[in-house]
Amino acid sequence: MSYRSHADLGGRHGFGPVVPEAEGELFHAAWEARALALTLAVGATGAWTIDATRSARETLPDYADSSYYAIWVKGLEKLLLGHGLIANAELAEGHARGTPRPLPRQLRAADVAATLARGAPTLRPATTPPGFAAGDRVRTRSGEVPHHTRLPGYARGKLGRVEQVRGTHVYADSNAQGLGEQPQWLYTVVFTGSELWGEDAAEGLTVSVDAWEPYLEPVT
Amino acid sequence: MTAHDDHDHHDQHASGELGEMELRVRALQSVLTEKGYIDPLALDVLIDTYQTRVGPRNGARVVARAWVDPGFRDWLRQDATAAIASLGYAGRQSEHMVAVENTATHHNLVVCTLCSCYPWAVLGLPPTWYKSAPYRARAVRDPHGVLRDFGVTLSDSTDVRVWDSTAELRYLVIPRRPEGTEGWSEERLASLVTRDSMIGTGLAKSPQDTQ
Numbered sequence: 001m002s003y004r005s006h007a008d009l010g011g012r013h014g015f016g017p018v019v020p021e022a023e024g025e026l027f028h029a030a031w032e033a034r035a036l037a038l039t040l041a042v043g044a045t046g047a048w049t050i051d052a053t054r055s056a057r058e059t060l061p062d063y064a065d066s067s068y069y070a071i072w073v074k075g076l077e078k079l080l081l082g083h084g085l086i087a088n089a090e091l092a093e094g095h096a097r098g099t100p101r102p103l104p105r106q107l108r109a110a111d112v113a114a115t116l117a118r119g120a121p122t123l124r125p126a127t128t129p130p131g132f133a134a135g136d137r138v139r140t141r142s143g144e145v146p147h148h149t150r151l152p153g154y155a156r157g158k159l160g161r162v163e164q165v166r167g168t169h170v171y172a173d174s175n176a177q178g179l180g181e182q183p184q185w186l187y188t189v190v191f192t193g194s195e196l197w198g199e200d201a202a203e204g205l206t207v208s209v210d211a212w213e214p215y216l217e218p219v220t
Numbered sequence: 221m222t223a224h225d226d227h228d229h230h231d232q233h234a235s236g237e238l239g240e241m242e243l244r245v246r247a248l249q250s251v252l253t254e255k256g257y258i259d260p261l262a263l264d265v266l267i268d269t270y271q272t273r274v275g276p277r278n279g280a281r282v283v284a285r286a287w288v289d290p291g292f293r294d295w296l297r298q299d300a301t302a303a304i305a306s307l308g309y310a311g312r313q314s315e316h317m318v319a320v321e322n323t324a325t326h327h328n329l330v331v332c333t334l335c336s337c338y339p340w341a342v343l344g345l346p347p348t349w350y351k352s353a354p355y356r357a358r359a360v361r362d363p364h365g366v367l368r369d370f371g372v373t374l375s376d377s378t379d380v381r382v383w384d385s386t387a388e389l390r391y392l393v394i395p396r397r398p399e400g401t402e403g404w405s406e407e408r409l410a411s412l413v414t415r416d417s418m419i420g421t422g423l424a425k426s427p428q429d430t431q
Contacts, residue, residue, distance in 0.1 A: 008334060015352075016354050018421075019354075020369065026271060029241070033267045034246075035245055036267070038258065042258060054335055068336070085257070086255070091244075091247055094247035096255045106256065108259050112265040117310060119311040119313070121315040122388040150386045151386070188389075201361075204378070204379035205363065205380050208384065209386045210384075
């Protein structure tokens, strides 16, 4: 089955204006705050990776019709169900049945501050030299990718320039599929507006993405 | 249907979810608590953290320090993660920070077109518009139009760089220091630094704006 992300929005038309919002407005209903906290607390159990979380959300069939935190709730349910950690009947009843399968950790209230402060760094020791250097011209890979990936559609098959080498980082594509971290060199790659958008591009516009090495091929 | 109708539809949909989502989240929390997967008290601490402890005032202090301290500004350029951590801001969704500076001829704008990546430890949770389809779609193609939605017009001679946060690097825009602030304390300067100015959809306030 082909993989379809509904979250790859860069460059698409027809969504209307951006509506600014005051700094203090965080949640628009009590359940939104709870959805955030549930997602973080379950994420901290180590049951899956943040990349798997993004993959679960972006492939929700009703992604485009769901509000932001509704996407989080549906993504969380999907992962819990998919991993066999909860059952639909339990969700319907609001109660657990049977003996739960143990998870690696539980996030205790007393450990929240330290856990957030630690975060989840993705930089890993380099085991190979980088394939590209700052200033190199590259072309991004094109075509369909049959799994979660972080090269946006608008930046596929485009000519760009490596601006900075960012070290080796956990590779989102493999990590999302449960295939391990498989760290890869990460680069900030910059494109001119005209390369991405043609003649319509604003003068002086450049756009950059952070791209892992497998997304890039050399241009000679 | 016009683009604007589309937006209204989305808002209506979101408000129609309230009852259903409230019940759905409660059920999920009950099941996860009974299974021992979550500590419900941890949920309260998490919510309190992002409602009251972590927010854009953190980033404002980083910017104000950069404005008054050239050594700190250099450190931000070299290793933003360490420089920002020296002020006490680090961790989840800010593990690998990059600071980008606006100048008279160069403006930076940050987006995550694929989801909602944002430097939580420095700016708190992202605003709704940052996570919304209109911003994610247009920021990379029409940043000047997006800026107009925020009431910001850049001079014709200003180049725009849009940073799409596609990996785990998190970007903080250092806005230009407003004129007429010579000799101001860091604390007073920080009061001019808005959240939007650190995403790039705004500029720092001028002294006149605060009177």
